[in-house]
Amino acid sequence: MIDIGIADLCVRHDGAGRALADVTLYIPAGQFCAVLGASGAGKSTLLRTVAGLVAPGEGRLLFDGTPLRPAQRRRIGLIPQDFALSGRASVARNIMAVADIGLARSFAGLYPDAERARATHLLAHLGLDETHLARRADSLSGGQQQRVAIARALLHRPAVILADEPVASLDPATGERALALIRNEARNLGATVICSLHQPALARRFADRIVMLDAGRVVFDGAPAMLDGNGIPPRIRAVAR
Amino acid sequence: MNADLPWRFPALLNTRAVALIAAALLLLWYTGQRVEIGRMLALSGEAVLAQAGMASRSQVADGLGSTLAELVPIQLSSRREVSRIEGFDPDRLPAFAHIETTRTRVSELDPETLRREEHVVRTAWLVEPFGYAFHVAAKMLETLEIALWGSVIAVLIGMPLALLGARNITPHPALRAGSRAASAFLRAVPELIAALFLVIAFGFGPIAGVLALGLHSAGFLGKFYADDIEDTDRRPQQALAAMGAGRLTIWGNAILPQVLPQHIACTLYTFDRNVRMGSVIGLVGAGGIGQELKGRFDLYEYGHVGTILIAIFLVILTLDLVASRARQAWR
Numbered sequence: 001m002i003d004i005g006i007a008d009l010c011v012r013h014d015g016a017g018r019a020l021a022d023v024t025l026y027i028p029a030g031q032f033c034a035v036l037g038a039s040g041a042g043k044s045t046l047l048r049t050v051a052g053l054v055a056p057g058e059g060r061l062l063f064d065g066t067p068l069r070p071a072q073r074r075r076i077g078l079i080p081q082d083f084a085l086s087g088r089a090s091v092a093r094n095i096m097a098v099a100d101i102g103l104a105r106s107f108a109g110l111y112p113d114a115e116r117a118r119a120t121h122l123l124a125h126l127g128l129d130e131t132h133l134a135r136r137a138d139s140l141s142g143g144q145q146q147r148v149a150i151a152r153a154l155l156h157r158p159a160v161i162l163a164d165e166p167v168a169s170l171d172p173a174t175g176e177r178a179l180a181l182i183r184n185e186a187r188n189l190g191a192t193v194i195c196s197l198h199q200p201a202l203a204r205r206f207a208d209r210i211v212m213l214d215a216g217r218v219v220f221d222g223a224p225a226m227l228d229g230n231g232i233p234p235r236i237r238a239v240a241r
Numbered sequence: 242m243n244a245d246l247p248w249r250f251p252a253l254l255n256t257r258a259v260a261l262i263a264a265a266l267l268l269l270w271y272t273g274q275r276v277e278i279g280r281m282l283a284l285s286g287e288a289v290l291a292q293a294g295m296a297s298r299s300q301v302a303d304g305l306g307s308t309l310a311e312l313v314p315i316q317l318s319s320r321r322e323v324s325r326i327e328g329f330d331p332d333r334l335p336a337f338a339h340i341e342t343t344r345t346r347v348s349e350l351d352p353e354t355l356r357r358e359e360h361v362v363r364t365a366w367l368v369e370p371f372g373y374a375f376h377v378a379a380k381m382l383e384t385l386e387i388a389l390w391g392s393v394i395a396v397l398i399g400m401p402l403a404l405l406g407a408r409n410i411t412p413h414p415a416l417r418a419g420s421r422a423a424s425a426f427l428r429a430v431p432e433l434i435a436a437l438f439l440v441i442a443f444g445f446g447p448i449a450g451v452l453a454l455g456l457h458s459a460g461f462l463g464k465f466y467a468d469d470i471e472d473t474d475r476r477p478q479q480a481l482a483a484m485g486a487g488r489l490t491i492w493g494n495a496i497l498p499q500v501l502p503q504h505i506a507c508t509l510y511t512f513d514r515n516v517r518m519g520s521v522i523g524l525v526g527a528g529g530i531g532q533e534l535k536g537r538f539d540l541y542e543y544g545h546v547g548t549i550l551i552a553i554f555l556v557i558l559t560l561d562l563v564a565s566r567a568r569q570a571w572r
Contacts, residue, residue: 077484084477087498088499088501089498097481097486106493
C-alpha cells in the first residue's frame with residue numbers, strides 16, 4: 001500500500017505556459033482518484049509527472065512520504081494515453097516486459113506459470129483471447145492496443161496504478177469492463193489509482209474521489225456526490241455533467 | 242491584433258534555409274575547383290561525344306576502350322602441363338577434362354658430335370574447359386568466408402559499442418563518448434591499411450583479411466546500431482522505465498523490436514561491403530579473390546581479370562537479391 005503526496009507542484013513545458021500550477025493533493029493508499037478536465041487542462045502532465053516521466057519544475061512528489069525510489073518503480077503500473085506499446089513486438093512480449101524475468105527467458109518465451117496465468121486472466125477480462133498473444137502490437141486496433149496496455153500495467157500487481165485516459169479508445173461497454181477490472185484489481189491489491197478520464201459519468205461511478213483540473217490548477221477536489229451539491233460553480237458543473 | 246488578418250504560416254524556405262543552401266553551394270563550388278570537377282565533366286562529355294561520332298578523339302574513350310577490350314574474351318578454361326601435376330592419374334580425369342598433346346620441334350647441340358640435332362618433344366596437357374571458372378569460384382568462396390567472418394566479428398564488437406554509445410541506454414555519458422570515439426577510430430583506419438599491418442602480424446592469408454574487415458566494419462556497425470537505437474520511439478522505453486524495468490529489459494522489449502529491421506539491413510549491407518572489400522584486401526596478401534586478381538593483373542592476363550570481375554559482380558548481385566528478400570521478411 002502506497003500513498004501519494006503532491007505538494008505545490010508546478011510543471012512548465014518548453015515554449016508554453018505552465019501545464020500545472022501549484023497542485024497540492026494527498027491521495028491515501030487504496031483510493032481511486034479520477035482526474036477530470038478539458039483537453040489541455042493538465043491531466044496527462046499530472047500523471048506523467050507522478051510517473052516520473054516529466055520532471056517537476058517546483059514542488060514535491062512523495063510516495064509513502066519519500067521521493068520515488070528506484071525500487072518503488074517496480075510497484076507502479078502505468079497506462080499511457082498513447083498506449084506506448086512496442087509496435088513490432090508481440091502482444092505477449094509487450095505484456096511480459098514488466099514481468100521480472102531474465103532477458104533470455106523472455107526471448108525464449110519461457111514465462112513463469114504464475115505470470116502466464118495472470119496475463120490470461122487479465123486479457124480474458126479485457127475481451128482478448130489467446131490468438132492475440134502472438135500478434136504484433138501494431139497489427140491491433142487502437143482499442144485492442146489500449147487493452148494490452150491495461151493488462152501490461154496490471155500484470156506485476158502494482159501498488160500504484162497511473163491510468164491516463166485508459167478507456168478513450170474503447171466502446172462504452174468495453175470501457176466500463178476495463179474500468180471495473182482496474183478498480184477490482186486495485187481493491188484486491190490495495191493499490192492507489194490516479195485515473196484521468198473524459199467521461200464524468202464513469203468517474204462518478206468508479207472513483208472514490210474526483211479531482212478537476214482547469215488550466216493546470218485544481219478547481220475541484222472531493223467525493224463524486226459533492227459535484228451535485230450546492231456551491232459548485234456552473235462551469236465545473238458543466239464539465240462534470 | 243487585427244482579427245481579420247490571416248495567420249502567418251511558416252515557409253519551408255526561410256532566410257536561414259536559403260543562407261544554408263547558398264553556403265553549401267559555395268562550398269561545392271570551391272571544393273569542385275580543387276578536385277577538378279570541371280575537367281572531369283569536360284573529358285567525360287568529350288568521351289560521350291566521341292562515342293556518338295560527334296567528336297574525333299577522346300583520351301578517356303580511347304583509354305577505357307582499349308583496356309575493356311582486353312578483358313574479353315574472358316578466360317574460363319585452364320591448361321596445365323601433366324608432368325607438373327603431382328600424382329596425376331590419367332584414368333581419373335576431372336569432370337569435362339581431356340588430355341591434349343602438343344608436339345614441339347626442339348633443336349639441341351649434341352655435346353659428343355658438337356652438331357645441332359633436331360627432335361620432336363611431345364608434351365601432354367590437362368585441359369579443363371571450366372577449370373579456371375572453378376578456380377575463381379573457389380577463390381570467391383574463400384572471399385565470401387572471409388567476408389562472413391569479418392561481418393560476424395563486426396557484429397560482436399559493434400553491438401556492445403552501440404549499447405554503450407546510444408544516448409538513451411548508455412550507463413554513463415563518459416562511456417558513450419568513449420564508445421563513439423572507439424567506433425570513429427575503427428572507421429578511420431581503412432581496411433587496406435589495417436590489412437597491411439595485420440599481414441605483417443599474422444602473415445599472408447585469410448586471418449589478416451577477416452580481422453581487417455571485422456575491425457573496420459565494427460566501427461560502422463557500432464555507429465549505425467547506436468544511431469538506430471537513438472532514433473527509436475521513446476514512449477515504450479519510457480513506459481517500461483516508469484514501471485521499473487532495467488536497461489536490458491528495455492533494450493530487449495522496447496528497443497530491439499523497433500531497430501531489428503534496421504540492424505538486419507545494416508548487417509547485410511556490411512556483409513555486402515565486406516565481400517567487395519574482401520576482393521580488394523587480397524591485393525596486399527590478405528587472402529581471397531583479390532590475391533588472384535592482382536596476380537593476373539600483374540601478368541597482363543586480362544581475360545582472367547575479366548572472369549574475376551564478372552564473378553565478383555555475380556556474387557554481389559546475388560547477395561543483393563538475397564538481402565532484399567531478407568529485409569522484406571523482417572519488415
